[in-house]
Amino acid sequence: MLELRDIVVRYGPVVAVDRVSIRVEEQQVVALLGANGAGKTTVLKAISGLLPCASGDIAWGGGVISKLPPHRIVRAGICQVPEGREVFAGLSVYDNLRLGAYLRRNRHAVRSDIDRMYEYFPVLAERRDQAAGTLSGGEQQMLVIARALMSSPAMLLLDEPSLGLAPLVVQQVFSILRRICDDMRLSVLLVEQDAETALSIASYAYVLEAGRVVVEGSSVAMQGDESLRRSYLGY
């Protein structure tokens, strides 16, 4: 279980995330919604250790991880799929996947996991020797998800997987994602602007505005509250 307790994150003097508390249970999909600049990505970066928490702490699996460097957090089983399709552009698709499994020692298992990713995302198998920078936007998004899964995480942090993708591709990515979550028994914290899609896959959701949690509740309740949808979720 991941639990954020009153975390505060600053960019210099500017407070980007203000006393945010979030819980993600085992094998639960939780969505973090909100407009552009609400602080969603900052929350994920704080969990991954890319940004320090000014106060508050982050608990995971019985320990506090908020002071650990990013690579120790990956080792603890939390892997982030960063926003903006951050592939290793000059490296091949295969090398990108291998890097996902950087911390794993069992080569045999890694090889079979790569094959599994090729099954989930057949297009990656076709392009396995191509430089990742030459893939299309949707393909790159699939690659970063597959790459994150290669670390066999217990918890996946997904940052705007739908950003900049055509609606059809978004549907494709999310359907694969749901399949994987079920298969791999993952916990997921999903950051999205596209609230409708996110709520369709999440069971619980938080809405962030100007760095603060303003609303939280189950997806069903959120989908049912029309005034909330109008004012915060924009659909």
Place this chain on the structure above:
Amino acid sequence: MPRKQALICLVAVTAVALAGCSSKKAGSSSEDGVTSTTIHLGAVSPQSGASASFGDVTTGIKAYFDYTNAAGGINGRKIDFTVLDDAYDPSKTVPQTEKLVTQDKVFAITGNVGTKTSQAVYQRLNTEKVPSIMASGDPTMVSPILPYIFEGLAPLDADINEQIAYVKATYPGKKVGFLAENNDSATNELSLLTPAFGSLLVKQSTFLLTDPDLSSQIVALKNAGAQVIIFNGVPKYLALAVSEARGQNWQVPFISNNASVDSSFLSTAGAQADGVVTVTGFKTDPADPEVVKANDILKQYAPSITPGPLSQEGLAVGQIVVAALKAAGKDLTRSSFLSALNATNISSGVFIGQATMSPTKHNPYGCEQALQVKSGVLAPIGDVTCGS
């Protein structure tokens, strides 16, 4: 906006113009640098950068001054010697020398090292009436004679004439190749070699201190049919040249300039050094009492360096300065120091023969001797030649 800027420019320029109405700066005076207990001397030399090894000259000078101080000083005064760094860059030599003259108020400049750096300051030092001993060997600074400028290293042309005389006597009619660092002393040497050898000078090949090796230069000399190589440069490049030639199985004789056959050359070139000829105005026999004394002084007062030609020549500069300071007497002034320098006549030191200066001769040396490396040791060949 533009008006405001124009206004500022105007103010600034006016301020400059107004400040122009200030008094002329003080300059140096004849009493600078001497107190009842000290004599303040200074020099600028490269202490950093690619030419830092030239700084050994001032290290040698300082060693002799420290030795003199330890022996009781000069007429009750101790020498206070300031050495500033110019990294062998003339644009730093000028301010650093000026700093010695106007700020530190040194009595004299004793041993500014280097040719291009000394070229940049010697005329202004003469104008400022500061007695100055340059350590460059460049003959142009002391001919024509300027009253305040002296030279402390052996004159390059004496070295060159000795090289020419040796080659003419030992290898008559042989084709000569000239290998040299691309600097002013090589140009100077070439201007003497060309009339001396005429068409026998078949090839001149130059290198830069950034060249990592000399293979193409050696091939070019070999191609041109050179039978003797006259070399002008630093020890490292002589060692590179000799090992490259021997590596190509070319047993050509090398006649090198002063100072390039030193202990570092002998140790790096090893057995290949045998047969290399050099000329020098300085004593090299390690058993010679003057050399023993010089090396003892250097070992005691400059333990950070290995005694070599540069530090020994520096020591000799120190010796001449100290002798002149002593001769100038208790009532030391710049004019008494100048008179003493002009009357320099020292009969023994690390130099060969005598060190003499006069109002018409501002370089103390002139005697030369050819030497050859035999079994890793330098041995004199032929007689000492003095004067031109």
Place this chain on the structure above:
Amino acid sequence: MRSVLHGHPRLVGLVISALVTWLLNEVLFPTPLNGYLVVLFAYVGGVVVARLSRGDHRYAALGPLVPLVFLAQNSIGVTELTQILILAIAALGLDLITGWTGQLNLAQGIFIGLGAYVTAILASKHGWPILLTLPLAGLVAAAAGLLLGVLALRFDGVYLAVLTSAVALAGPVLLLHYKSITNGVNGIIVNQPQPPGAFADWLDTDQWGYYVTVVMAIIAVCISWNLLSGRIGRALRALRDSPIAAKGIGVDLTRYKVLAFAVGSFWAGLAGGLYAMTIGFVSADSFGLFYSIQFLTIIVVGGLSTISGAFVGAVVIYELSTNVQTIGFATTVNGVALSIPQAAVYAILLILVVIFAPKGIIGIFSDKSDWSRLTQRLRGGHNRSTDVVQAQADRPPIVRLDAPEDPHPAITSY
């Protein structure tokens, strides 16, 4: 008081920094103080005053220039300050190329050499008055810079660094080779000009050279300032901050890159002319790669893309490279005293400055720094960042859509 001075904060800054300098030089330190220290004090004074009077700190760039004129009277370090100003003029040019248009140029030194040779040849061999040769020195260097700028368009990053270092290496070699023009390795001795007519009674040669350099520096600053605060400056800033966006709004990248090379080299050439005039001796091997690299360290240490950075950097680098002393220790090993050699002290200080002031020394005074917040508070001005923090104090309650007892129903369990 403020209302009277309003609109002229720069003038106030200049006047006060001039006064500060005069005080430091004449009253507080009757014994000669190193010129550069005075300039540093004066600069800081100028910045503080400019800031307190709501001016932009960049305008205090002129701060050190005006007080400089007073320093000559004290006869301390005139030649040193002259050389520092010459470095600064050339650094100003390099900043245009490297700081403003982002082209890594390791060949600035050779353009100084070019300018120095133009002045030396015209003055020594053809008897031109030196002042007349200065603009020509700049123009010849600018023409060469134009050529290099066109060539540089093909290269980027590391490749441009190697191209320009190739020019820096090959330049002196070529100058040495054409002996008939440049006098080869023997160099050219330039007779330093005597101050003309009326000045001769008050000034000696060094002081005259110094004032000429000060005037040239002021001209260089004024022109650069005009250039950079206008349309071209905006274009260059856009180009530097976001090249793709700048291209999108129609900034002609190519033109400005080449222009920067030409103008930047002009300042280098002018600096070279002044070098020949004040040093009195020009020889090509003085203008090698390491000489060029010096200017890169000047603009980075001073602060990229700031006019004052070139001057502050020139002072700091010059003083670090010449006046830093060996640090000695009392401990001895085998009779040799332990010490850190001068060049190592310089290197360590250089690294420390870059690490602790990555935006350069001017960056310490820039808008986002602690310093600026301090001065803002001194002025009693608003500080937006504290507003943000204070606004966070009260927060609305979180709306919970579910019963708090069981907010996280797990999908499955294992």
Place this chain on the structure above:
Amino acid sequence: MHLDLQLITSGLAIGSVYGSIALGLVLIYRSTGILNFAQGEMATFSTYIGWSFVVSVGMPYWVGFLLAVLAAFLLGAVVERVAIRPVQNQPHLTVVIVTLGLFLLFNALSLKFWHSDVRPFRSPFPSGSVHVLGTYISWVSIGIFGVSLISMAFVGIVFRFTKVGLAMRAVTSNPMASALMGISNGRILSLGWGLSAAVGAIAGMLAANRLLLDPNMMQGVLLYAFAAAVIGGMTSPVGAVIGGLVMGVTNALVSSVSWIGSDLSLAATFIVLVLILLVRPQGLFGRQIEVRV
């Protein structure tokens, strides 16, 4: 004719020295994205450490050699940690200035500890030369050439086939993403600097016999090594070595042209370099990857 062949073999001999220093440059550039101006001076410093072990302490040659390589590795890692990491996220030019500072620092330290005299440092290879096709090639040169090939293969294998090499490429390509893969970026960068310094130390110690050991031993070499790395495309170990050979041979050949001669050969060599880059701006072995955004 045989003398021209001599020029080519001499050029290849010195070119392999350029190549071996260029390898270290490529290693750092590829694993940290930095152009390291201090590469040559760090190699000289490490060579002096080896010299002290072998000559002053009197260790057997290969023991001193290995210890010096190890010391160089540590030196590189420490330098990265102390001087480079604090400016890692600063603009490229800032990092360049730090490496220039390191250049000055190591030069000053070599000068301080070992002074400016040239020191003999024996080569592990036999003295003398082989006489082939009318040209003389010294065993030392053959040895340097051989070892530079081995270093090249080592660097190539590290990059292509090892996990560490993969991580190095990842860190340069995208530091944020590599941290999210569980890679400790700091450790990889230190490792890159350490390896590069070790490769430099090997090159320095083997070349010291030929270049002659003094504090400025690598200054001339560094400039050619930069050119070599650039011709090779900055990221290719094979390219670096071939680039070095190209620079060595070009320099030897242009100096034999009578109207260029040895005094203009430096200028001419770099003009050739610029011409090569004008035709192939990405170098002979560099790949240009078109990145879709």
